[in-house]
Every structure is written in C-alpha cells, then in structure tokens.
Amino acid sequence: MRNLLAITQKELNSFFASPIAYVVSAAFLAVAGFLFVMILFITREASLRYLFGNLVVILFFVAPAISMRLLSEEFRSGSIELLMTSPIRDWEVVWGKWFAALALFLVMVALTFFYPLVLKLLGTPDWGPIISGYIGLILMGATMLALGELTSSMTSNQIVAAILAVVVILILWLIDALAQYTTPAIGSVFNNLALSSHYSAFMKGVIDTKDVLYFLSVIVGSLFLATQILQSRRWR
Amino acid sequence: MIQAENLTKFYGNFQALSGISFEVEKGEILGFLGPNGAGKTTTMRILTGYMPPSDGRAMVAGYDTFEESLEARKHIGYMPETVPLYTDMTVAGYLDFMGKLRHVSDRRNRIAEVMERLDLTDRADTLIGRLSKGYRQRVGLAQAILHDPEVLILDEPTIGLDPRQIIEVRNLIKSLGGEHTVILSTHILPEVSQVANRVLIINKGRLVAEDTPENLTARLKGGRTIQVEIGDRGVDATKVLREVAGVTKVEKIGEGKYELTCDSDQEVSPLVAKKIVSEGWPLIELKKVSLSLEDIFLHLTTEEQTDIEEEMEVQNA
Numbered sequence: 001m002r003n004l005l006a007i008t009q010k011e012l013n014s015f016f017a018s019p020i021a022y023v024v025s026a027a028f029l030a031v032a033g034f035l036f037v038m039i040l041f042i043t044r045e046a047s048l049r050y051l052f053g054n055l056v057v058i059l060f061f062v063a064p065a066i067s068m069r070l071l072s073e074e075f076r077s078g079s080i081e082l083l084m085t086s087p088i089r090d091w092e093v094v095w096g097k098w099f100a101a102l103a104l105f106l107v108m109v110a111l112t113f114f115y116p117l118v119l120k121l122l123g124t125p126d127w128g129p130i131i132s133g134y135i136g137l138i139l140m141g142a143t144m145l146a147l148g149e150l151t152s153s154m155t156s157n158q159i160v161a162a163i164l165a166v167v168v169i170l171i172l173w174l175i176d177a178l179a180q181y182t183t184p185a186i187g188s189v190f191n192n193l194a195l196s197s198h199y200s201a202f203m204k205g206v207i208d209t210k211d212v213l214y215f216l217s218v219i220v221g222s223l224f225l226a227t228q229i230l231q232s233r234r235w236r
Numbered sequence: 237m238i239q240a241e242n243l244t245k246f247y248g249n250f251q252a253l254s255g256i257s258f259e260v261e262k263g264e265i266l267g268f269l270g271p272n273g274a275g276k277t278t279t280m281r282i283l284t285g286y287m288p289p290s291d292g293r294a295m296v297a298g299y300d301t302f303e304e305s306l307e308a309r310k311h312i313g314y315m316p317e318t319v320p321l322y323t324d325m326t327v328a329g330y331l332d333f334m335g336k337l338r339h340v341s342d343r344r345n346r347i348a349e350v351m352e353r354l355d356l357t358d359r360a361d362t363l364i365g366r367l368s369k370g371y372r373q374r375v376g377l378a379q380a381i382l383h384d385p386e387v388l389i390l391d392e393p394t395i396g397l398d399p400r401q402i403i404e405v406r407n408l409i410k411s412l413g414g415e416h417t418v419i420l421s422t423h424i425l426p427e428v429s430q431v432a433n434r435v436l437i438i439n440k441g442r443l444v445a446e447d448t449p450e451n452l453t454a455r456l457k458g459g460r461t462i463q464v465e466i467g468d469r470g471v472d473a474t475k476v477l478r479e480v481a482g483v484t485k486v487e488k489i490g491e492g493k494y495e496l497t498c499d500s501d502q503e504v505s506p507l508v509a510k511k512i513v514s515e516g517w518p519l520i521e522l523k524k525v526s527l528s529l530e531d532i533f534l535h536l537t538t539e540e541q542t543d544i545e546e547e548m549e550v551q552n553a
Contacts, residue, residue: 078320086334
C-alpha cells in the first residue's frame with residue numbers, strides 16, 4: 001500500500017508539473033460549461049440529465065489524454081527499468097498510476113459541482129438523478145482511464161496509446177449497435193458488453209448493482225491485463 | 237554475496253549470454269569488461285531482477301533474483317546505463333520518491349546525506365530535466381546508494397562525465413567497496429584497473445577471463461616486466477642482468493636501458509638493484525612495467541586482428 005501511494009503521489013505531481021493536467025481540465029471544463037449553459041437555455045429544466053449524456057462524449061477524448069502517458073512515458077524514457085528493479089510489485093505500479101489518473105479526473109468532476117448549485121438558485125432540481133448521474137459519470141471515467149492505461153501499457157508512444165484508447169472506448173461504446181444484426185443470444189452479449197447500455201440508468205436516477213459491477217469488472221480486468229503486459233516485458 | 241550460475245539469455249534467436257558463471261564476495265568490487273554487445277547490461281539486468289535468465293540462475297544476498305525477486309531487489313542499488321530519470325521532478329523530489337519505494341527510514345536526513353556526498357545539495361530543487369549530464373549521472377548514483385544496499389550494480393557509471401567528475405565518481409565507488417559489494421561495467425579499461433579488485437572480461441556472451449587486474453596483465457605478458465636504467469652507458473649489462481635469479485629474459489631497449497622479463501611469482505626488483513649496485517653501476521631508474529589492460533582487452537576480445545597485429549599492440553604498450 002505504501003508503494004502504491006508513493007506511485008500515485010509521484011504520478012499526480014507529474015500531472016501537475018506538466019501542462020497536460022491544466023490543458024485537459026481547462027478543455028473539459030470549457031466544453032462542459034458551454035454544454036451546461038446551452039442545455040439549460042434550451043430545456044429550461046432544472047436537471048443535469050442531458051448534460052451527463054453529453055459529457056460522456058467529451059470523456060472519449062479526455063480520458064485517453066490523461067491516461068496515455070501513464071506507462072508509455074516510462075517505456076519511452078526507460079525509467080521503467082528503475083521502477084521494475086525497485087522492490088515494488090508490478091500491479092502496484094499499474095494501480096498506483098490509475099489512482100493518480102482517477103484523482104485528477106475527480107478534481108475535474110468536482111469543479112463542475114457548481115452546475116447543480118446554479119440549478120438550485122434557479123429552480124428546484126431533483127437531487128436523486130443528479131447524484132446518481134455523477135456516480136455514473138465517475139464510474140465511466142474511471143473505466144475509460146483503466147482502458148486507457150491498458151493501451152498505454154502496449155506502446156512506448158503516447159500518441160499511439162491515446163488513439164488506441166479512443167478506438168477501444170468507441171468500440172465498447174457502440175458495440176450494442178451490432179446486437180440487432182445477430183441472434184438474440186449473441187445480441188444480449190453485445191448489449192451487456194457495451195459501455196453505453198450500462199450508463200443510461202444512472203442518468204434516470206437508478207443505481208443498478210449490475211451496472212456498478214460491470215464498470216468495476218472492466219476496471220479490474222483492464223488493469224489486470226495491463227499488469228500482465230507490463231510483466232511480459234521482462235521476458236522480451 | 238552474488239552467485240551467478242550458468243546464466244544464459246536468448247533474445248528471440250539471438251543468444252546474448254551463453255552460460256556465464258561467477259561469484260562475488262562481500263565487499264569486493266568486481267569490474268565487468270567487454271565491448272558493446274558483450275552481454276554486460278544483460279547480465280546486470282538479470283542480477284537486478286529486471287528480466288529472468290533463459291537458463292541458469294542468479295542469487296543476490298541469498299535470494300534468487302527471479303524466484304524471490306522482490307526480496308533480492310531490496311538489497312540491490314542499481315544504476316542503469318544512461319540513467320533514465322523523471323525529467324519533470326526535482327532532484328530532492330526524485331530521491332524522496334525512490335526513497336519511499338525502497339522504504340528508507342529517516343528519509344529526509346538520509347537524502348540530505350547522500351546529496352551532500354555526491355555534491356548535489358545546491359541542486360536539490362532543480363528540475364532533473366535542467367541538469368547537465370554529469371549531474372544526472374550523480375543523481376543516478378545517489379538513488380542507487382540511497383537505501384544503503386548491500387549490493388550495488390552500476391552500468392557504465394562514468395560514461396559522459398568530464399575528467400574531474402570521473403575521478404570523483406571512481407573515488408566514490410572505491411570508498412563504497414568493503415562495506416558494499418559492487419559490480420560495475422565499463423569499457424574504459426583504466427577505470428577497471430583503478431577501481432576493481434577483480435575483473436571479468438566478457439565477450440559475445442562468454443566469460444573470457446577472470447582475475448585481478450594485476451594478474452591478468454601478468455598472465456598475458458607471461459611474467460612481469462621491469463625496466464632499469466643505469467648511468468654507465470659504456471657497458472653492456474645484458475649478460476650480468478641475465479644472471480639474477482628469476483630473470484628469464486633481458487632486452488636492451490635504449491642507451492643504458494634494459495627491459496627484464498621475470499617470473500611472476502618472485503619479487504625480483506631488489507635482487508636486480510643489488511646486482512647493479514654491486515657491479516658499481518649507477519642505478520638511475522628501476523620500475524615495474526605493467527601492461528595496460530587496454531592491450532589485454534584488445535588481445536582478448538578483438539578477433540579480427542591477426543596475431544602479428546596483436547603482438548604489435550603488446551609491444552607498443
């Protein structure tokens with residue numbers, strides 16, 4: 001645990017030492033703010049339902065931008081050699097880095113908390129769907145960051161890692177569209193695999209254990225695979 | 237402290253190491269010598285637990301570097317070639333991070349101590365990315381000794397340093413011997429003879445020679461060499477010097493200058509001096525000549541050269 005926290009802390013410092021954290025957060029907040037205002041004016045509704053639906057699309061790009069450097073940069077600079085010869089387990093490296101990415105993402109999300117406060121000033125929002133929506137957004141972001149770290153473990157090139165992450169996320173998002181072209185059995189597999197089909201309930205104010213478990217298992221699975229890939233580098 | 241048994245490593249079809257075995261005693265400074273691609277870095281990476289060997293095994297501080305990698309790693313300080321550092325961290329921040337990973341107790345004081353020792357104190361808050369090559373090398377060394385490890389593995393520790401820094405780093409390494417067990421690799425030969433107690437010469441993944449720097453020199457030359465200069469230029473001392481016990485060959489190499497080849501197991505110099513003085517010749521100079529390791533290196537690892545060329549190299553020493 002101490003090792004893991006050391007990695008997380010170091011990684012967070014790196015985020016804020018480089019322009020990445022600021023640029024990505026600024027971009028996220030600018031787009032999110034614009035969407036919030038637009039949606040508010042159009043719908044005149046004291047809810048964040050539509051905003052959450054749209055924020056996910058920004059995450060397609062924001063999450064890979066945060067996660068792309070996690071492991072790729074270590075491979076490129078060679079600093080992975082010192083990390084892997086320190087008395088620290090490979091999974092501690094992978095999870096420590098993911099926690100750092102998650103922490104940065106949580107800060108970005110926390111900065112949007114004034115949107116519901118604005119709604120409170122203007123009307124009477126229903127807090128249930130807002131809270132569940134935030135939980136869904138955070139789970140979705142955490143999952144995308146894990147997928148992004150997985151692709152980052154595959155290459156020493158950050159750009160390649162980012163593009164791969166966007167592709168993987170898009171495929172997982174859209175895969176339920178294939179459902180209607182296959183047999184119902186396979187179709188339900190596609191449906192259950194898709195990121196999108198586990199997200200909609202959160203926006204309606206429903207926190208389904210199945211959905212939460214889905215996101216958690218994709219996170220654990222991705223980070224497990226990333227650890228395996230990291231370990232496999234020793235054999236090359 | 238370190239045992240390597242039959243270390244073998246394949247990268248795909250390429251065999252980087254073919255059955256290297258050696259041992260290092262506690263407190264010893266072992267020099268790894270070999271041209272680029274000889275397998276020095278591969279050996280070190282196996283010892284540090286970065287990669288497993290394809291065959292054979294390595295033990296460091298009593299732990300298998302692969303089976304009990306985590307335990308072994310706790311006892312190792314490693315400085316890879318062209319030290320990869322986090323350029324966006326400060327020197328102090330970086331050492332603090334490495335200290336945490338190695339569970340260094342009383343981290344703050346220890347870091348201050350190590351920075352002091354490596355003359356890094358005034359750069360504590362400088363970003364590593366802004367440091368010169370020499371300073372980065374020292375940061376690499378600092379992180380390696382930070383947790384006071386029993387075993388230090390240094391891959392080309394003086395590469396890219398200026399002469400003054402090279403001397404400092406060599407002195408530092410020498411001062412680490414005794415307490416720590418050190419393995420350093422280098423292709424700079426004087427470095428090995430200055431720093432190491434023992435030398436392993438590796439070429440194409442095989443162990444070519446293993447000895448003390450002095451013995452290796454002696455072994456190659458087939459004995460020790462002494463040069464004498466006597467003030468009486470008129471006489472030919474060849475015959476007289478040949479009579480001294482232990483001298484196997486005498487060669488006149490200049491006006492009053494002779495080169496004597498001696499058995500390596502006896503101390504011949506005092507006998508030679510006595511002989512010269514008893515003959516009544518003024519003794520101007522008497523010195524041991526040891527062949528520089530550079531020539532051994534060429535001799536042992538350069539296959540392209542013909543025997544004659546090698547002989548020339550030896551003669552020119």
